[in-house]
Amino acid sequence: MPEENLREIKVMANLLGANDVQAEVNRNHFKQKKCLAVNLIGSPGAGKTSLLEKTLTGLGTEFGTAVIEGDMFTSRDAERIAALNIPVLQINTGSACHLDSKMVNKILPAFAWDTLDVMIIENVGNLVCPADFDLGEDFKAVVLSIAEGDDKPEKYPVIFRNAKVAVLNKIDLEPFTEVDLAKMKAQITAIHPEIKIFEVSCRTGQGLAEWTAWLAGEIRAVKETG
Amino acid sequence: MHEMSLMAGVFDIMEDILNQDEVQAVKQVRLVVGEMTNAEPEALQMAFAAYAKDTKAEGAVLEIVRAPVLARCRACRQEFPVSGLFFFCPHCGQSGLEIIQGEELLLESLEVE
Numbered sequence: 389m390p391e392e393n394l395r396e397i398k399v400m401a402n403l404l405g406a407n408d409v410q411a412e413v414n415r416n417h418f419k420q421k422k423c424l425a426v427n428l429i430g431s432p433g434a435g436k437t438s439l440l441e442k443t444l445t446g447l448g449t450e451f452g453t454a455v456i457e458g459d460m461f462t463s464r465d466a467e468r469i470a471a472l473n474i475p476v477l478q479i480n481t482g483s484a485c486h487l488d489s490k491m492v493n494k495i496l497p498a499f500a501w502d503t504l505d506v507m508i509i510e511n512v513g514n515l516v517c518p519a520d521f522d523l524g525e526d527f528k529a530v531v532l533s534i535a536e537g538d539d540k541p542e543k544y545p546v547i548f549r550n551a552k553v554a555v556l557n558k559i560d561l562e563p564f565t566e567v568d569l570a571k572m573k574a575q576i577t578a579i580h581p582e583i584k585i586f587e588v589s590c591r592t593g594q595g596l597a598e599w600t601a602w603l604a605g606e607i608r609a610v611k612e613t614g
Numbered sequence: 615m616h617e618m619s620l621m622a623g624v625f626d627i628m629e630d631i632l633n634q635d636e637v638q639a640v641k642q643v644r645l646v647v648g649e650m651t652n653a654e655p656e657a658l659q660m661a662f663a664a665y666a667k668d669t670k671a672e673g674a675v676l677e678i679v680r681a682p683v684l685a686r687c688r689a690c691r692q693e694f695p696v697s698g699l700f701f702f703c704p705h706c707g708q709s710g711l712e713i714i715q716g717e718e719l720l721l722e723s724l725e726v727e
Contacts, residue, residue: 393727394641394727395725395726398723399723399724400722401720402623403623403627403645403719403720404623405623486616517616521616521619546650578700578702579701581702581709582710
C-alpha cells in the first residue's frame with residue numbers, strides 16, 4: 389500500500405468516557421436520595437474494613453448507613469460489615485483490580501434508599517487503579533497505614549491528589565517503625581494542600597472520634613441541603 | 615493492570631472506525647496519557663497488543679504521548695508546570711490550584727489506510 393493512502397482520523401475521545409457517563413448517573417442517584425457517597429481506597433491491609441467497622445459503630449443511629457464491598461474474590465469484608473447489622477452488598481470483581489461505575493450501578497437498586505444517608509464503597513485493596521475510576525461518589529477517602537512507609541504519598545500521588553481526606557491508620561505503631569510521620573504528612577500536603585488528614589488507630593481507638601465527627605458533618609451537609 | 619480496562623475504552627471508541635469498509639488497516643494509534651494518571655505506558659502496550667490481535671489494528675504502532683502536569687492558580691491566574699509533586703503556586707505561594715493538563719487519558723488520533 390503506497391504511503392499516500394495513509395490518512396489521519398482525529399478522535400480526541402476520553403478513554404474513561406463510558407465510565408464517567410455512568411458515574412454521573414450514579415452521582416445523580418446519590419444526590420436525589422440525599423445520600424453521601426464515599427469511595428474508600430487504600431492498599432491491602434491498610435485497615436479499610438477495620439476503619440469501616442469503627443466508623444459505622446461510631447456514627448451510631450443518627451444516620452442510615454450502607455456499604456458496598458469491592459473485592460476480587462472473597463466476601464470476607466462484607467461478612468464483617470453484615471455482622472454489625474448494616475446493609476451490605478459484595479461486588480466480586482474477579483480479575484479486575486478496581487471497581488468501576490457500571491459495577492456499582494448494577495447493584496444500586498438492591499438498597500432501600502429512602503432510609504439511607506451515607507453509602508460507603510470500599511474499593512479493591514489497591515492504591516493505583518481505583519484512583520482513575522470515578523464511581524459517582526461525593527469524594528474519595530484514602531486510608532494509609534503508617535507502617536507502609538512515609539514514601540508512599542510520593543509514590544502514589546494520584547490518589548492523594550484526588551482524595552478529599554486521608555486517614556493515617558495504625559498510628560499506635562509509630563514507636564515500632566522507622567516511619568517519619570511529619571514527612572509523610574508534609575508529602576501529602578505538598579501534593580494536595582487542601583486535603584484533610586486524620587491520624588487514627590483502629591486498634592486503640594485513638595483519633596477515631598475526630599474522624600467520625602468530621603464524616604458526620606459531611607453526611608449532615610448532604611442530608612440537609614441535598 | 616487497569617490498563618486492560620482503559621484499552622477496552624480505546625477499542626470501544628475505535629469500533630465504528632474499524633467497521634468502516636474503506637478502512638483496511640490501522641497503522642498507528644495515538645494516546646495522550648497525563649502524568650497525573652496511573653496508566654503505565656508498558657502495560658498499555660501489552661494491553662493494546664492483546665486487544666488488537668485479529669482486528670484491523672493488529673500490528674499498529676501505539677504511540678503514547680505523556681502530558682506533563684500544568685496548573686492554574688485560582689488566586690493570581692498564572693499558569694505553570696507542576697514539578698516535584700509540589701502543588702503550590704510558584705508565583706504567589708497559594709495552594710488553590712486547578713489542574714489544566716496532566717489528568718487526561720485520551721485517544722487523540724488514528725492513522726489508517
